[in-house]
Amino acid sequence: MKPKPNALIWLLLSAVVIVLDQLSKWWALAALQPAGTPHPVIPGFLNWTLAFNRGAAFSFLANNDGWQRWFFVLLAVVISGVLVVWLSRTPRGDWKTAMPLGLIVGGALGNLIDRLHASQVTDFIHVYFREWNYPVFNLADCGITVGAVMLVVFGLFQGKTKA
Numbered sequence: 001m002k003p004k005p006n007a008l009i010w011l012l013l014s015a016v017v018i019v020l021d022q023l024s025k026w027w028a029l030a031a032l033q034p035a036g037t038p039h040p041v042i043p044g045f046l047n048w049t050l051a052f053n054r055g056a057a058f059s060f061l062a063n064n065d066g067w068q069r070w071f072f073v074l075l076a077v078v079i080s081g082v083l084v085v086w087l088s089r090t091p092r093g094d095w096k097t098a099m100p101l102g103l104i105v106g107g108a109l110g111n112l113i114d115r116l117h118a119s120q121v122t123d124f125i126h127v128y129f130r131e132w133n134y135p136v137f138n139l140a141d142c143g144i145t146v147g148a149v150m151l152v153v154f155g156l157f158q159g160k161t162k163a
Contacts (some may be wrong), residue, residue, distance in 0.1 A: 007090040007098035017106025028124035049126040051136040076112040100150035107143030
């Protein structure tokens, strides 16, 4: 009996996320100096602003002594490994599971590359409105967030059919 094809092909999506993330960070490092200087894209809503984060989302643990770098490296490796195993057990046609997992793996590995290379993650997308500011983020963060939201949304509506 021939085994059913699994969803590991969706790791190509992870590779696309990693390449786009790394290229965008390379551009940000080259074009957005000095760090912290806003470059308006959509005035009143979106700036390119180069920032560096040694912690996790929202700079969680960013001000610690450096141990957090290896903690987040280990976390990214473990989570990515678990998600790759999940993909290997997912049918290839189950895009509602495979696509989000591919996005999350790509985002996690994109930020992992930064941590290994520079001990910090390069961010540059700054969304704001009047006095409200969202923390600066990058394309890897988008992959992680969009993938996680898709997993939750598809999970909530899984198995529901029209009456």
